[in-house]
Amino acid sequence: MSTELGCVEHDTLSLSPEEQAMLAGEEGPGVRKAIEIIVALGRIYGARRLVPVGSVQVAGVSYRNLGEAGLRFLREWADQGARARVPALLNPAGVDLRAWRALGFSEEFAARQAAVIEAYARLGVDATCTCTPYLVGNRPRLGEHIAWAESSAVSYANSVLGARTNREGGPSALAAAITGRTAAYGLHLAENRRATLRVEVRCALRSVADFGALGHLVGRAAGNRVPYFVGIEDAPSELGLKALGAAMASSGAVALYHVAGVTPEARAGQVLAHTHERLVVDDLRPAYAALDTGSQPVDLVWFGCPHAGLEEIAEVVRLLRGRRAKAALWVTTARRVRDRAASAGLVAALEAAGGRVLTDMCVVVAPMQELGFRCVATPSAKGATYLPGHAGLQVRFGSVEECVEAAVRGAWAES
Numbered sequence: 001m002s003t004e005l006g007c008v009e010h011d012t013l014s015l016s017p018e019e020q021a022m023l024a025g026e027e028g029p030g031v032r033k034a035i036e037i038i039v040a041l042g043r044i045y046g047a048r049r050l051v052p053v054g055s056v057q058v059a060g061v062s063y064r065n066l067g068e069a070g071l072r073f074l075r076e077w078a079d080q081g082a083r084a085r086v087p088a089l090l091n092p093a094g095v096d097l098r099a100w101r102a103l104g105f106s107e108e109f110a111a112r113q114a115a116v117i118e119a120y121a122r123l124g125v126d127a128t129c130t131c132t133p134y135l136v137g138n139r140p141r142l143g144e145h146i147a148w149a150e151s152s153a154v155s156y157a158n159s160v161l162g163a164r165t166n167r168e169g170g171p172s173a174l175a176a177a178i179t180g181r182t183a184a185y186g187l188h189l190a191e192n193r194r195a196t197l198r199v200e201v202r203c204a205l206r207s208v209a210d211f212g213a214l215g216h217l218v219g220r221a222a223g224n225r226v227p228y229f230v231g232i233e234d235a236p237s238e239l240g241l242k243a244l245g246a247a248m249a250s251s252g253a254v255a256l257y258h259v260a261g262v263t264p265e266a267r268a269g270q271v272l273a274h275t276h277e278r279l280v281v282d283d284l285r286p287a288y289a290a291l292d293t294g295s296q297p298v299d300l301v302w303f304g305c306p307h308a309g310l311e312e313i314a315e316v317v318r319l320l321r322g323r324r325a326k327a328a329l330w331v332t333t334a335r336r337v338r339d340r341a342a343s344a345g346l347v348a349a350l351e352a353a354g355g356r357v358l359t360d361m362c363v364v365v366a367p368m369q370e371l372g373f374r375c376v377a378t379p380s381a382k383g384a385t386y387l388p389g390h391a392g393l394q395v396r397f398g399s400v401e402e403c404v405e406a407a408v409r410g411a412w413a414e415s
């Protein structure tokens with residue numbers, strides 16, 4: 001049905017003339033397919049309109065998850081002339097696209113991974129592969145609508161930056177990039193951004209791992225609700241918030257949280273819903289017991305989940321104090337962050353200790369069975385949650401200091 005404004009209503013969903021033209025195929029079959037996906041999601045979730053997005057982060061990048069069927073799907077969409085019309089980058093891939101051979105990954109996997117990246121490049125997506133777009137110059141503004149896919153990035157954008165995104169799937173994020181739009185439902189709407197779980201933290205948070213442990217516990221209790229934290233107003237650095245959000249997004253499905261007096265929407269006004277539940281956290285030991293479960297000697301130590309920033313790389317180098325690592329020591333990061341780390345001498349310092357600063361990849365989605373590692377140490381609660389099931393690795397979970405010591409000794413120091 002047409003309205004006076006030239007909008008067409010699909011159930012409750014109104015489309016602008018430009019969106020109607022996309023749906024009619026006037027911009028080609030690739031764009032029509034993309035807007036069909038956005039409109040279908042809008043109808044399912046009762047959206048009333050589409051909103052322009054400032055940027056997109058696309059998931060479904062590791063060939064291990066995508067496979068030949070996924071690669072074919074991307075190529076066909078590119079053949080239909082679809083191209084991203086807003087800045088779009090990729091989630092991490094399965095291997096470092098340059099260093100895969102030195103790491104021992106197979107040529108066969110690396111070639112298929114390269115084919116995936118090439119397909120995305122044809123679709124106009126920036127080949128930067130990272131779960132921290134906000135560390136490579138993409139920091140959305142407060143209130144800006146975006147369409148990001150990786151759960152920790154979604155949490156950071158919504159919570160720490162106050163941008164607005166649902167957790168997109170691979171096709172829906174790509175469709176948002178191609179149309180420059182997403183359907184206005186879920187966390188795009190102010191009424192869904194209010195917290196319904198008040199979390200009172202009554203224990204000290206001394207490390208980034210402690211923030212992850214807190215997030216692990218709260219995520220399990222919260223499910224997909226929006227938590228509101230009190231009691232950590234003095235503690236959090238951006239690193240702590242990054243770890244907190246990543247952990248809640250993996251043990252639960254938390255895509256937005258607020259911290260009293262800290263995160264932008266909590267600073268701006270009342271974000272706790274009148275009707276809410278209460279959760280008290282006064283002990284982090286249950287989280288450590290759940291995450292620190294390995295029994296084998298540590299043969300890989302992994303930092304950079306989510307991808308490390310410059311200060312995290314510098315911290316690892318500082319804690320090494322010039323010592324050599326016995327275990328393999330990997331720091332994963334975005335390529336542009338690695339370039340900055342190289343200019344600062346951090347890459348050379350880490351390599352002198354026997355470590356590597358890797359780009360593009362994530363250990364969780366890498367074909368780790370090709371390399372023969374058995375037990376990985378990490379300060380990432382998110383990594384510790386996913387590594388056993390996704391990569392078949394045992395996990396030791398602890399602070400950055402404990403993980404650096406594990407790298408140097410090749411063993412975990414039992415406390």
Ligand code: F3S
Pocket residue numbers: 092131150152246304305306307332361362363364365382383386
């Ligand atoms: Fe990023 Fe992989 Fe961790 S996508 S948040 S490094 S599990």
